[in-house]
Amino acid sequence: RHTGNLCEVQELQIEGRGRTPHPIHIHVNHFQVISSTNGDYTDYWGEIGDWRDTIPALAGTTTVRWVFDHYGGQIIQHCHYLYHEDRGMMDRMWANDKGGKNTCTASGGGDSGLPVSLCDDNLPDAAFQRTYDTIQNTCP
Numbered sequence: 001r002h003t004g005n006l007c008e009v010q011e012l013q014i015e016g017r018g019r020t021p022h023p024i025h026i027h028v029n030h031f032q033v034i035s036s037t038n039g040d041y042t043d044y045w046g047e048i049g050d051w052r053d054t055i056p057a058l059a060g061t062t063t064v065r066w067v068f069d070h071y072g073g074q075i076i077q078h079c080h081y082l083y084h085e086d087r088g089m090m091d092r093m094w095a096n097d098k099g100g101k102n103t104c105t106a107s108g109g110g111d112s113g114l115p116v117s118l119c120d121d122n123l124p125d126a127a128f129q130r131t132y133d134t135i136q137n138t139c140p
Contacts, residue, residue: 002093006068014055014062021056022089023080031066054080068095
């Protein structure tokens, strides 16, 4: 599970292993394609530097970067083939507020300036079942 801090650059390496690339979709934050070890990416799918919300997991490694800048808490990533998603090809990422340092302030949900949700990598999975749909963040 990817865990990162709000308002900081995140990096994810997407490893493709099969013959057919899975379209990997990340909710909430668009990401920028930084590199790909598969020449097919620039031949058929797009350019390095493009901003996307879905990318094929081509054979090899594709590196993407983004900033958790809109919402704290749980963020979903999944295969955009519905059959694969329904069979469990999805995961959660978590955007936290750097241990309560309030790097970002939250608005919405009825109160202004609420601290954004915390994340501790040692928490059990049950701790990640809460949602924070109404919390929107403003990064400096």
